[in-house]
Amino acid sequence: MPPRSKKRKTTKATPVESEDDGIDELEPPQDGIASKAITFQSGFPSLAPELFLEILSYFETISNDYILANPEYLPSECRERTDALRALSQTCRSLRSQFLGIAWETFAVCICPDGKSWWKVLGDSMEKQCKGLVKSPHLLPLVRIVTVTLTRYSTGRILPALVSCLESLPNLHTLQVVHAHAQMTSALGKAFENVSLPTIRTVILPSCAHNIIKCCPEVRDVTCNEDDGSKLIGSLVKGGCNKVERIAGISPSITMVKRLAKLAPNLRNILVQTHTVCTPCLPFPTAVTSRAAS
Structure with a gap:
C-alpha cells in the first residue's frame, strides 16, 4: 500500500465579517482595488x-x-x-x-x-x-x-x-457694560489708564464708565444706557476717538452739540434719547434720528 501524501489539502477561505467603523464594501474588488464609500454619521449630531x-x-x-x-x-x-x-x-x-x-x-x-x-x-x-x-x-x-x-x-x-x-x-469687537456704580469713575480711570483696546468697534456703557471709552481708539458705534451721555462725548473727544460713526442714547445740550461737531466728518448717525419725540435739529449734514424713551 503506497504511503499517504504529506501535502495538505487547501480549502477555500470563508469570508469573515469585521467592523470597519463606518466603511462599507459596496462592490467586489476590481483590479485588486476595493471600491469603498464612507457612511455619514447618523443620529442626533447629523442634524x-x-x-x-x-x-x-x-x-x-x-x-x-x-x-x-x-x-x-x-x-x-x-x-x-x-x-x-x-x-x-x-x-x-x-x-x-x-x-x-x-x-x-x-x-x-x-x-x-x-x-x-x-x-x-x-x-x-x-x-x-x-x-x-x-x-x-x-x-x-x-x-x-x-x-x-x-x-x-x-x-x-x-x-x-x-x-x-x-x-x-x-x-x-464689542464691549457691553450693563451697569456701573456711579461712584467708581476714579477706580475705572486708574484701572484702564494706559490701556489700549484697538480691536473694539462697538461699545455700550453708562456715562460713569466713560474712562473706558478712551481705551478704544477704533470705536465706531457708541451707545449710552444711562444719563445724558455728556461724559461719554467728552471722553471721545479727549481720547481722540474720531472714527465714531454712530452715537445713540444721548440727550444733547448746546455744549454737547459743539463737542459732537469735533467728531465730524465720520459721524453719520445720532439717536437722541428724549422723553418726548422731537424733530431733528443737530447741525450735521447726514440724517439724525430721534428716539423716544421707553
Missing part, C-alpha cells in the same frame, strides 16, 4: 446646523433690551442659551466642532441667580472667570463680545483681572 440654531433660538439669552435698560444685574434665565451651547459642545467631537465657537462668542459676567449680595457674587465670579479665560489660550480667539456689570466691590483686585482679560482677547 443640520440650521435646525440646531432654530431650536436654540427659543432659549433665553442676553438681548439689547436688557442692556439698554441698565439693570444692576440680569436674571439667570439669560444664561439658558449659553448653557445649552456649552453642553452641546462637550457632547462629542462633531457637536464640539459646530458649537464651541458659538458657545464662547459671548463672555458674560452680569448674571446673578437670586440677587442676594449680587455685587459680591458678580465680583468674585468676574475675577475667577477672567483669570480662567486668560489661562485657556484655545478659547481666547473665540470671544468677540464681553458683557459685564461693574461694582465698587474689591475694585483693586477685580478690575485688573478684567483689564488683563480684555487685553488678551485678539478678536474682541
Whole structure:
C-alpha cells in the first residue's frame, strides 16, 4: 500500500465579517482595488446646523433690551442659551466642532441667580472667570463680545483681572457694560489708564464708565444706557476717538452739540434719547434720528 501524501489539502477561505467603523464594501474588488464609500454619521449630531440654531433660538439669552435698560444685574434665565451651547459642545467631537465657537462668542459676567449680595457674587465670579479665560489660550480667539456689570466691590483686585482679560482677547469687537456704580469713575480711570483696546468697534456703557471709552481708539458705534451721555462725548473727544460713526442714547445740550461737531466728518448717525419725540435739529449734514424713551 503506497504511503499517504504529506501535502495538505487547501480549502477555500470563508469570508469573515469585521467592523470597519463606518466603511462599507459596496462592490467586489476590481483590479485588486476595493471600491469603498464612507457612511455619514447618523443620529442626533447629523442634524443640520440650521435646525440646531432654530431650536436654540427659543432659549433665553442676553438681548439689547436688557442692556439698554441698565439693570444692576440680569436674571439667570439669560444664561439658558449659553448653557445649552456649552453642553452641546462637550457632547462629542462633531457637536464640539459646530458649537464651541458659538458657545464662547459671548463672555458674560452680569448674571446673578437670586440677587442676594449680587455685587459680591458678580465680583468674585468676574475675577475667577477672567483669570480662567486668560489661562485657556484655545478659547481666547473665540470671544468677540464681553458683557459685564461693574461694582465698587474689591475694585483693586477685580478690575485688573478684567483689564488683563480684555487685553488678551485678539478678536474682541464689542464691549457691553450693563451697569456701573456711579461712584467708581476714579477706580475705572486708574484701572484702564494706559490701556489700549484697538480691536473694539462697538461699545455700550453708562456715562460713569466713560474712562473706558478712551481705551478704544477704533470705536465706531457708541451707545449710552444711562444719563445724558455728556461724559461719554467728552471722553471721545479727549481720547481722540474720531472714527465714531454712530452715537445713540444721548440727550444733547448746546455744549454737547459743539463737542459732537469735533467728531465730524465720520459721524453719520445720532439717536437722541428724549422723553418726548422731537424733530431733528443737530447741525450735521447726514440724517439724525430721534428716539423716544421707553
